Amino acid sequence: KALTYQGPNNPPQLNDLPKPEVQNPTDAVIKLKFSTICGTDLHILKGDVPTIPAGRILGHEGVGTVASVGAGVTNFKEGDPVLISCISSCGTCEYCKRGMYSHCVTGGWSLGNKIDGTQAEFVRIPNAENSLYKVPAGVDEQALVMLSDIFPTGLECGVLNAKVSPGSTVAIVGAGPVGLAALITAQLYSPSTIVMIDPDENRLVVAKGLGATHTATPDKAADVVNGATEGKGCDAVLEAVGIPETFHQCQELVAPGGTIANVGVHGVKADLHLENLWDKNIAITTRLVDTTTTPMLLKLLAAKKLPAEKLITHRFKFADMLKAYDTFGKASQEKALKVLIEM
Ligand code: NAD
Ligand code: ZN
Ligand code: ZN
Known part of the structure; x- marks a missing residue:
């Protein structure tokens, strides 16, 4: 199950689609536990990102567990709980070496943009070794979703x-x-x-x-x-x-x-x-966000020094995704900040 973009000013749709598979040795497939909606997703729905084709699965934030990894992924294995970064990065290209992950020559803002995203039961993450983070023990996985992007x-x-x-x-x-x-x-x-x-x-x-x-x-x-x-x-x-x-x-x-x-x-x-x-x-x-500070933010969240959970105002089941978009879209009437989606 996945939420797909349907072109400018059309409501997105919940569809049954084939489960994503590892395509490249550096890929991992993640089973989502939590996702959320970003203001950028609302921009996409209005047609502000014209390069995104209809049918694209939305979303660039999420937390889940590793379902499978490609042969080249050595730091993650099936079952590992992970945070997904909104920016995919190889870690080795000239921009990545300068910490400019958002300009990675094989990555950048890919999820829910250049490739299918995280408002789905499963997502394929390219460049998995550098684009996923292990979840430290004791971390609140709902608060953790706030570390994907905002x-x-x-x-x-x-x-x-x-x-x-x-x-x-x-x-x-x-x-x-x-x-x-x-x-x-x-x-x-x-x-x-x-x-x-x-x-x-x-x-x-x-x-x-x-x-x-x-x-x-x-x-x-x-x-x-x-x-x-x-x-x-x-x-x-x-x-x-x-x-x-x-x-x-x-x-x-x-x-x-x-x-x-x-x-x-x-x-x-x-x-x-x-x-x-x-x-x-x-x-x-x-600048664009690079997510190079994510390891530091993870440590602070684990140490209970980052009250990220306070930004979550609403919770929805994935089946109610359209209602979640509606609430998030009417943020000021609904007193909404971040809406958490339980996959
Ligand atoms: P949001 O729309 O939820 O929040 C914007 C806030 O601005 C709202 O609370 C709104 O009431 C307020 N606002 C409107 N008019 C105002 C005014 N005249 N004076 C003061 N405040 C006013 O958006 P968000 O999700 O918090 O994101 C904020 C911005 O950050 C967006 O433009 C988003 O696209 C951008 N963003 C940038 C990056 C990046 O890489 N640089 C990444 C993610 C988001
Ligand atoms: Zn975003
Ligand atoms: Zn790179």
């Missing part, structure tokens, strides 16, 4: 790119799952202030509970940031929405010498006020 994204594209450091001041624009994962991982670096900005009051309440020192709706963001930073602005400003307005707002919220880390996926162009940015010594960073 936690490495919030940490790598947001917190690390923005150089969040002890005592620094941080603003995070967008309190969706990615912005909240950035909020949680930013605290690993002990900033003095974290201002979360979102028009959705419910998400601001969640942000407060997860450690935000200040929250603000977009219209009050400048006042709150100025109030919290003696009018200087924030050293690290993370854009976790993906629209021109928020990228513009980040440029107003950043302090002299600060960094804007763009995390959001922008379908359109956004303005750069180069004169102001130059005058304030601002660095701007962007």
Whole structure:
């Protein structure tokens, strides 16, 4: 059973399909236990990723057990519990050697995009040795699903790119799952202030509970940031929405010498006020998630130092997958963050 894309603006379909098999010696086939839905899946359904053909199995996040491995896979065996990375990587090509797994010449964002994904009973994982992670003992496998994509994204594209450091001041624009994962991982670096900005009051309440020192709706963001930073602005400003307005707002919220880390996926162009940015010594960073921080995040989850489970608001059986999409698509009415799918 698998959920397949049916072309732009059509609902996805639950289909019975042949079970995936090992095709290459470096493949593994995983029996899924848990999966989830990403904001990117909603973009796909709207037709925003036109290279994805109808019939493609959706999904790039998941946790399961190894069902079979190719002859070249030596670090995993049948029955091993594993976390699936949203990025497939060989670990040996020129980009992988530089930690740029998202640019792997035989991988990158493959699942639910270039090949069939994880919203299915079984999935084939290419480059399995470097694209799967063994589950440490005692780890909550539901919380673990949050490490396939949103936690490495919030940490790598947001917190690390923005150089969040002890005592620094941080603003995070967008309190969706990615912005909240950035909020949680930013605290690993002990900033003095974290201002979360979102028009959705419910998400601001969640942000407060997860450690935000200040929250603000977009219209009050400048006042709150100025109030919290003696009018200087924030050293690290993370854009976790993906629209021109928020990228513009980040440029107003950043302090002299600060960094804007763009995390959001922008379908359109956004303005750069180069004169102001130059005058304030601002660095701007962007990147795709590489999931190179996954081993570190796994250790923190095992040590109960990463409250990833707090981002799961709804749980569905796989048979109710369409309802799960509906709930996730109406996130603000449904007060939904991540919806967990039990396969
Ligand atoms: P989401 O849609 O669930 O969350 C976005 C949040 O932004 C929502 O809470 C929404 O209320 C808020 N928002 C809307 N308008 C706003 C405004 N004017 N000011 C402040 N907040 C506003 O998305 P998500 O799943 O949390 O992902 C966030 C972004 O990260 C998306 O653009 C996604 O595509 C991107 N992403 C990037 C990577 C990467 O590799 N760089 C990986 C995964 C996701
Ligand atoms: Zn995703
Ligand atoms: Zn590679």
